[in-house]
Amino acid sequence: MKRRKVCALICSAAAAMALAACGNSQETQQTDTQPEDTQQETQTESQSDAGQTSETGTGGSNILIAYFSVPETDGTDAEAGASRVVVDGQVMGNNEYIAQLIQQQTGGDLFAIETEEEYPGSHDDLLEYAYEEKSEDARPALAGQIDNLDNYDTIFLGYPNWNADLPMPLYTFLEEYDLSGKTIIPFTTHGGSGFSRTIDTIAELEPDAQVEEDGLAISRNAVPDAEGEVTDWVGGLGI
């Protein structure tokens, strides 16, 4: 009798330990996916962001706004059509600004497509750098990643027209992420060429995604005043 009681005690203690270990391992899996400093951000950050801050980045939305944008640091000012916009003292690239407008309207999560190697800020250096990347058919390594891609079924994808093509980091992005079954809605800013044939290229790289052909192309000269146009376009998408 006594022996049976001892056995029961040992068994329940073992079960309790197993349960505790299970709980711990789950916690580790969730937090180990992020470096320590971003875990801190994750707990305090309120803005939607699908990047390294994946746990809180979801914001419950099924819409992701992924964009690539390189604000130039020299040349003409924003009003005269430079590749940057200044809003409340904050300097943004043109596509970054449009992405923020879409985010405000849709409540989606923002993800900046960034490269490990930073692009030159000055216009001439940037032109040369990008031209070389294109002629080498380069796939620049990306920094950061979308950890919660399954949460999204609609992806706004924004980028500048570079050399009548997608910037090469967009090739990396579209080859790295399988967007099958998702709806991709492109938007671009440009110096006169519109999308060129970039929407077709996106469809070729993501053959099992539904790529919206009626994307939004905004001339860089019109970017600072584009809020109304963006609002109308997003409103007309029926999402």
Ligand SMILES: Cc1cc2nc3c(=O)[nH]c(=O)nc-3n(C[C@H](O)[C@H](O)[C@H](O)COP(=O)(O)O)c2cc1C
């Ligand atoms: C390297 C480079 C190449 C470009 N090539 C083109 C082009 O072929 N056609 C065009 O219309 N605009 C071109 N532009 C202009 C950009 O598309 C335009 O400035 C865009 O708004 C920049 O967006 P961002 O500030 O988000 O990077 C080019 C700009 C750069 C820096």
